[in-house]
Amino acid sequence: MTLAYWKLRRFGPRALRVVARHKGESTAIAALEASLAQKIKPFAAAYDEVVRLRSATADAVRSLHAIVRAWLPLAQRDVQGLVSAEFGGRPEVADDVIVDARELLEQVKAAKAASGGAVPFQAACVGELERGVEAATKASRDAEAADARYGGLLRQLRQAAGELDAELQAVRGTLSARLGRRDPDLQKMRPRAVNEPDPDDDAGAPAPSPGVAPAAAGINSPTR
Numbered sequence: 001m002t003l004a005y006w007k008l009r010r011f012g013p014r015a016l017r018v019v020a021r022h023k024g025e026s027t028a029i030a031a032l033e034a035s036l037a038q039k040i041k042p043f044a045a046a047y048d049e050v051v052r053l054r055s056a057t058a059d060a061v062r063s064l065h066a067i068v069r070a071w072l073p074l075a076q077r078d079v080q081g082l083v084s085a086e087f088g089g090r091p092e093v094a095d096d097v098i099v100d101a102r103e104l105l106e107q108v109k110a111a112k113a114a115s116g117g118a119v120p121f122q123a124a125c126v127g128e129l130e131r132g133v134e135a136a137t138k139a140s141r142d143a144e145a146a147d148a149r150y151g152g153l154l155r156q157l158r159q160a161a162g163e164l165d166a167e168l169q170a171v172r173g174t175l176s177a178r179l180g181r182r183d184p185d186l187q188k189m190r191p192r193a194v195n196e197p198d199p200d201d202d203a204g205a206p207a208p209s210p211g212v213a214p215a216a217a218g219i220n221s222p223t224r
Contacts, residue, residue, distance in 0.1 A: 003165050004096045005157065006089050006206045007194045009047050012040040012164055013202030015171050018185045026178040032171055039167045043160035047093075048204065050157055053150055054092040060139035061098075064132040065091040068101050069212070071125050075104060077214035078119045079111040085195040088209025094140035095158070098133055105129040 003011075016036055023030035068087055076084040087104060089096025109126055111119045144151035168189070175186040188198050195208035 003161075003168075003191070004089050004099050005047055005093055005161055006096050007191070008161055008164050008168070009044060010194050010201065010205045010208070011168055011189065012036075012043060013205060014198060014200040015168055015189060016040060017200040018175070018189065019171060022175070022179065022185065026174075028174050029178055032167075032174060036167050036171060039160070039164040042156070043164045044202075044204070046153055046157040046160055050150075050153055051090060051092055051206075053153065054094070054143075058094070058136075058139035058143055060132075060135040061094045062091050064101050064129075064136040065089070065097045067128055067132045068097070068104055071104065071108070071121075071129070072212045073215035074121050074125070074219070075108055075111075076212060077217075078113070078121075079107050082107050083192060083211070085209045085211030086192065088195065088206075090206055094136060094143070095154070098136055098140070101129050101133050101136070105133065 016033070019029055019033050019036060023033055072084045072087060075082050082104075087100045089100045091097060105126060108119070108122055108129070111122065113119045144154055172186065172189050175183065175189065179186055187193060188196070188200070195211070197208065
């Protein structure tokens with residue numbers, strides 16, 4: 001999985017509207033429309049159904065979501081380049097929560113303090129995230145095994161996500177080549193733009209993550 005599901009759910013309809021707006025300017029852009037529309041529909045349907053079915057998520061997944069949110073203020077303060085609003089997976093979609101947790105884990109592991117050593121909270125954060133990811137992954141697998149319909153739906157979602165992600169990469173590449181790298185409609189398709197509300201967004205897409213404020217200096221442990 002190369003992009004979190006909630007991000008794909010926001011970007012898919014946005015991309016389709018961008019392509020429709022520019023298809024008269026380039027045959028290459030026009031060629032994207034039909035294929036993109038075909039990829040968006042099954043992904044959005046599977047995503048929305050997973051959210052509906054799993055409104056009562058396993059405790060381990062909700063706990064991991066809480067762990068991620070608890071550590072984000074410190075990470076936002078001390079990990080260079082980290083943007084807390086990029087960690088916005090819905091707690092009822094286990095794959096999104098696990099992807100967010102693994103991404104935060106890798107960024108914290110790689111972070112260095114201004115002195116060149118480890119950031120103060122690194123060991124505690126890494127340990128808690130690793131335990132949480134392990135527990136949530138097991139809970140998610142158990143849920144799939146116990147509910148045949150849910151397991152089948154997740155397999156559909158994962159396949160559709162991979163296809164849509166590849167399609168969106170093609171959209172970005174074609175828009176860059178035909179419209180230029182600074183074009184506003186390309187910029188709104190950049191990964192970090194996923195949290196910026198846009199007129200091309202689908203009303204049914206998940207809300208963007210609000211992010212968190214950085215922790216105050218001197219605070220080295222999360223409040224959960």
